[in-house]
Amino acid sequence: MLLIKNIGTLQTPVGSFKHGGEKQGENVKLNNAALLIEGGVIKAITCDGKLPEGADKADQVIDAQGKLVTPGLIDCHTHMVFGGYRQGEIPLKLRGAGYLDILRAGGGILDTVGKTRAATEDELFEKSMGFLNEMLDLGVTTVESKSGYGLDKENELKQLRVNKRLNEAHKIDIVSTFLGAHAIPEEYKGKADEYIDMLCDELLPVIAEEKLADFVDVFCEDSVFDVPQSRKMLQAGQKLGLRARIHADEIEEIGGASLSGEVEAVSAEHLIATGETGMAAMAKGGVIADLLPATSFYLNKTFAPARRMIELGIPVAIASDFNPGSCPSLNLQLAMSMGYIKYRMTPEEVLSAVTINAACSVGMEDKIGTLEEGKQADIVIWDAPDMEMLVYRFGSNLAKTVIKNGEVVKA
Numbered sequence: 001m002l003l004i005k006n007i008g009t010l011q012t013p014v015g016s017f018k019h020g021g022e023k024q025g026e027n028v029k030l031n032n033a034a035l036l037i038e039g040g041v042i043k044a045i046t047c048d049g050k051l052p053e054g055a056d057k058a059d060q061v062i063d064a065q066g067k068l069v070t071p072g073l074i075d076c077h078t079h080m081v082f083g084g085y086r087q088g089e090i091p092l093k094l095r096g097a098g099y100l101d102i103l104r105a106g107g108g109i110l111d112t113v114g115k116t117r118a119a120t121e122d123e124l125f126e127k128s129m130g131f132l133n134e135m136l137d138l139g140v141t142t143v144e145s146k147s148g149y150g151l152d153k154e155n156e157l158k159q160l161r162v163n164k165r166l167n168e169a170h171k172i173d174i175v176s177t178f179l180g181a182h183a184i185p186e187e188y189k190g191k192a193d194e195y196i197d198m199l200c201d202e203l204l205p206v207i208a209e210e211k212l213a214d215f216v217d218v219f220c221e222d223s224v225f226d227v228p229q230s231r232k233m234l235q236a237g238q239k240l241g242l243r244a245r246i247h248a249d250e251i252e253e254i255g256g257a258s259l260s261g262e263v264e265a266v267s268a269e270h271l272i273a274t275g276e277t278g279m280a281a282m283a284k285g286g287v288i289a290d291l292l293p294a295t296s297f298y299l300n301k302t303f304a305p306a307r308r309m310i311e312l313g314i315p316v317a318i319a320s321d322f323n324p325g326s327c328p329s330l331n332l333q334l335a336m337s338m339g340y341i342k343y344r345m346t347p348e349e350v351l352s353a354v355t356i357n358a359a360c361s362v363g364m365e366d367k368i369g370t371l372e373e374g375k376q377a378d379i380v381i382w383d384a385p386d387m388e389m390l391v392y393r394f395g396s397n398l399a400k401t402v403i404k405n406g407e408v409v410k411a
């Protein structure tokens with residue numbers, strides 16, 4: 001048994017459901033708290049200086065020294081398995097080339113596809129293990145990981161197999177998403193419909209059969225996949241038991257957010273350019289908005305209308321979008337600060353965004369996302385007295401102690 005005592009403030013959302021509207025900012029704050037953990041699960045929580053029953057039997061005790069304690073962070077949108085890097089795009093960007101200009105010219109995602117196809121499964125695995133180590137050090141205990149840099153049968157399966165191996169090998173839990181519809185590969189140039197058919201007919205059944213992904217995703221965007229193609233992809237995945245998520249309105253608003261409501265996707269992601277119609281559809285369909293502020297920063301774009309979404313009752317999650325092109329940072333703490341400053345979300349709303357709403361977005365809300373008795377013991381002790389300090393000190397890593405499944409993985 002592990003006892004964490006002398007917690008200055010234990011701050012957490014409560015309940016295993018999406019926190020939208022007023023609930024977005026509802027956190028419980030327990031002062032002078034303690035946590036008892038057994039078998040990787042939270043056994044008891046106390047406050048006001050009391051210790052849980054059985055605390056004297058703990059064989060491991062951590063003194064939190066009056067610091068802030070929250071649930072482990074959940075990064076619900078990443079593209080972390082990829083070959084090479086793309087720092088060479090920076091001069092093009094500075095000369096004014098847009099993200100889609102670079103992609104249309106065969107660079108961008110397609111550049112990473114070449115490098116990912118050229119990498120072996122073991123090379124991708126080792127590289128991603130390094131990223132996961134960095135994330136754990138930042139207090140991230142669960143990560144969603146998308147394929148989408150293979151864009152053919154062999155290499156999409158290779159990426160998804162890496163996800164599976166990462167989940168087994170690393171302390172961090174990995175949620176796997178099939179994003180074969182991330183770009184149109186060179187071999188299918190001008191034949192996007194045929195490419196979608198290939199993904200639906202040849203790849204999806206294998207992925208479902210081998211349980212290589214929990215979610216299906218599509219990049220619904222100008223010059224990439226339009227709404228009918230995206231609908232087809234998501235519905236084909238849903239028929240085989242994969243839940244839907246969608247890259248929507250990242251650059252242009254072409255109807256992705258509306259589609260997410262129509263197919264009742266679990267989440268719509270990016271939403272930089274989303275307007276009232278798309279948001280109304282999301283609110284109606286119960287779709288989570290996975291917002292990615294570090295991508296807005298890196299693409300020099302505006303920031304998603306988070307406050308309006310919260311006003312409409314749409315549950316907001318925040319993720320890193322870590323990938324080699326539009327967001328080469330995996331620092332979820334940095335994204336949280338951007339949520340505070342650029343989205344004008346309160347520290348409490350930000351905490352729900354990276355814990356319970358992110359948990360709902362990856363379908364794990366019964367297990368993680370809050371600190372409550374019976375939940376998995378994924379916990380961070382911060383080098384901060386409160387959430388205000390955490391979002392204020394942007395750029396620093398304030399994760400002091402990280403506990404994953406009841407095990408101290410960063411002391």
Ligand code: NIG
Nearest residue numbers: 109112219321323324325326
């Ligand atoms: O979420 N927009 C599509 N996918 C990623 C970028 C991938 C890349 O540029 O390699 C995103 O921004």
Ligand code: FE
Nearest residue numbers: 077079247321
């Ligand atoms: Fe993305």
